[in-house]
Amino acid sequence: MTALASRPDRAILPPTLRAPAAAVSVLALFVFGVFAARYADDDSAGRLDRRVQKLFGASDRGLSLTDAVILLGNPVTVVVLAVLLAGLALVLGHRRLAVLAIVGPGLTGVATTTLKPVIGRTIDGGFAFPSGHTGGATAIGVVAALLLITVLRPATGTSALLLSAGALVSGGAMALALVVDRVHYPTDTVGGFCVAVAVVLTSALVIERLPRAIPRWGAR
Template identity: 55%
Template sequence: MRAAPSLLGPLRRPAPVIAALAAAVVVVLAWRYRGDAVAGRLDRDAGTVLDALGHRPSSLLADATRFGSPPTVVLCAVLLSGAALLLGRRRLAVLAVAGPGLTGVATTVLKPLIGRTIGDTASAGFAFPSGHTGGAVSIGLVVAVGLVGLLPVARAGPAVTTLIAAALLAGGTVGAGMVRIGAHYATDTVGGFCTAVAIGLSSALVIDRVADRWAARARSG
């Protein structure tokens, strides 16, 4: 029986390092901003840059935040999973559900544990890490991994570039929008971005490991 192709392909070796670095960023930011209710220096600088964009770009950024909303993320995950199944890529189909799903759970659980808030005292809400940013990045990662699976195993450089580009496009746009509308601080969006990267790549590694073991048992049996 022929083994199914690796889900991560050329990303399989750098993925653990990237996931560990992303997780480390989340831990550092969570420790730094735990219990805070004000913007830090990085947040203020990012806000200044976004304010300089003017009205029209800011309205477009605000509209882009819808891509990271839970209903949109769920819809995209289901569509990507179905498309992967139609293409015979079962590992990718599992990742399309597991990555965004686990990222959503993680950002929801971490917010009250870290306790960073944004907004007026009476209506302050938990802010770190950004769930919208995490959701958008998790979908971007699924698309990137799907594309990476088409590359030769030896080409790790282009694979990493594809992954970073997809994550930055999805997370950067939604994250900037969340900051622009005042729903999150910039560091919240970085936390959401890194949470999605750490969980998405870790999920892909686990899926590959489990699927490889099942395939080996099937061949030996």
């Protein structure tokens, strides 16, 4: 039996956050559904999009801070970050969180890619809703926050704050960059954010239950 196998694997989510996480997942799916129905087969900015776009001017062409942020949401970058988080989780003895680090962003990418042509909203001729870049960045932010929570083991309120900050900061920064560069409509980024939150939190809740039915590595 290896040292890694003998380590007790800690929970991904504190028990007190599991019910709120399930509720947030349902809420995110509901918001996504409302926006998806509203903007299905649309090819222009809605009223909400136009109001938000007025708050931000288009960025100058050429390399900028927003371009650098957008690069962080590219599929290759998300995969690299997911693998790094999974590796760190394994080193720290959090096997279930390592699985989530791969599954969460991976399923988010599959979901956003699959849903785009189904919903059919476009911008400049390309499918736009939900934003894959926002989904990827949000998923990575949620996983990173969960890893921090498992290491620090803060109180419930602090854990909820860290989890919210992980999603909002990473997803919000990506959404802002995409809107400023006119790559996506603001509502596209909301859709991507909701998909990531629902997918990662639901995956975490499912993975939490699986090890109870599966013997630990090295067990006889």
